[in-house]
Amino acid sequence: MPRKLTIAIASGKGGTGKTTLSTSLAAILVERGEDVVFLDCDVEEPDGHIFLKPQGIQSQPVNVMIPRIIPEKCNFCGACGDACQFNALAVLADRVMVFPSLCHSCGACYHICPEKAIEEIPREIGTINYGNGQGVKFFEGRLNIGEALSPPVIKVLRSVPNGSRITIIDAPPGTSCPVIEAVRNTDFVVLVTEPTPFGLHDLKLAVEMVRAMNLPFGVVINRADMGDDRVEKYCKSERVDILLKIPFDRRLAEEYSEGSMTLISNPEYAGGLVTLMNDIKKRIEKNGTGDSQR
Numbered sequence: 001m002p003r004k005l006t007i008a009i010a011s012g013k014g015g016t017g018k019t020t021l022s023t024s025l026a027a028i029l030v031e032r033g034e035d036v037v038f039l040d041c042d043v044e045e046p047d048g049h050i051f052l053k054p055q056g057i058q059s060q061p062v063n064v065m066i067p068r069i070i071p072e073k074c075n076f077c078g079a080c081g082d083a084c085q086f087n088a089l090a091v092l093a094d095r096v097m098v099f100p101s102l103c104h105s106c107g108a109c110y111h112i113c114p115e116k117a118i119e120e121i122p123r124e125i126g127t128i129n130y131g132n133g134q135g136v137k138f139f140e141g142r143l144n145i146g147e148a149l150s151p152p153v154i155k156v157l158r159s160v161p162n163g164s165r166i167t168i169i170d171a172p173p174g175t176s177c178p179v180i181e182a183v184r185n186t187d188f189v190v191l192v193t194e195p196t197p198f199g200l201h202d203l204k205l206a207v208e209m210v211r212a213m214n215l216p217f218g219v220v221i222n223r224a225d226m227g228d229d230r231v232e233k234y235c236k237s238e239r240v241d242i243l244l245k246i247p248f249d250r251r252l253a254e255e256y257s258e259g260s261m262t263l264i265s266n267p268e269y270a271g272g273l274v275t276l277m278n279d280i281k282k283r284i285e286k287n288g289t290g291d292s293q294r
């Protein structure tokens with residue numbers, strides 16, 4: 001039985017074409033008979049639905065556990081406040097204040113309380129929505145407005161039971177905790193960039209991140225004919241493989257703004273995506289890793 005593959009599409013910054021690439025890859029694999037799950041882990045601004053247009057959407061809440069003080073048991077000893085690394089508890093003379101939005105659900109206060117005066121209660125911070133879009137099994141995480149903690153939502157999304165052979169992950173932009181949660185334990189990471197000074201700066205950070213995580217990866221340059229050659233020179237000097245270059249095409253930009261999946265409706269680009277996917281599969285199968293840099 002062929003092994004399951006999990007491929008993350010990431011970028012050091014937003015606006016590089018990451019979602020266009022990830023949704024197009026998912027859709028074109030389905031067109032070729034693959035069983036594909038798409039996870040939109042960009043939970044602060046999920047936009048994969050604009051392109052895959054999922055139907056029959058169902059939702060489930062994502063909860064984190066936060067402390068609730070049982071007043072009749074608490075003696076205001078202060079141990080919970082001292083234990084909390086996130087300033088989510090303030091122990092006063094006659095009460096303990098809990099600041100839910102600061103709580104990271106670490107459980108330290110619950111375990112340290114000598115009086116068993118803390119219970120854990122759920123707090124909803126987001127939702128998981130799921131449906132079917134263009135034959136792709138579509139899942140997105142959505143952080144509630146005003147919430148700051150996206151990793152717990154991404155963690156739930158990544159743990160959705162999934163019997164499909166291929167999982168495509170649209171990671172959040174950047175290189176901080178949410179991205180790390182989205183790309184961890186994947187088989188291959190595609191870093192999408194553009195040939196500009198900003199693109200190069202953020203690509204360097206993204207390369208450092210995936211190397212630190214020991215993940216195989218390669219680069220896709222979007223709007224490849226629009227900037228300069230510094231990204232290519234950097235990749236060469238760092239022995240980072242460039243997997244695909246997508247030229248700037250006004251039709252792509254226009255149809256993108258309308259939510260169209262031009263990359264798969266245009267035979268030239270569709271062929272490039274199939275080649276990209278075959279290349280990634282070979283890299284994963286070779287020694288169980290990509291031969292790009294770990």
Ligand code: SF4
Nearest residue numbers: 074076077078080113
């Ligand atoms: S550790 Fe327990 S008893 Fe002490 S202040 Fe916190 S809740 Fe109250």
Ligand code: SF4
Nearest residue numbers: 084103104106107109
């Ligand atoms: S669960 Fe952790 S982060 Fe939340 S209040 Fe308790 S110690 Fe602080």
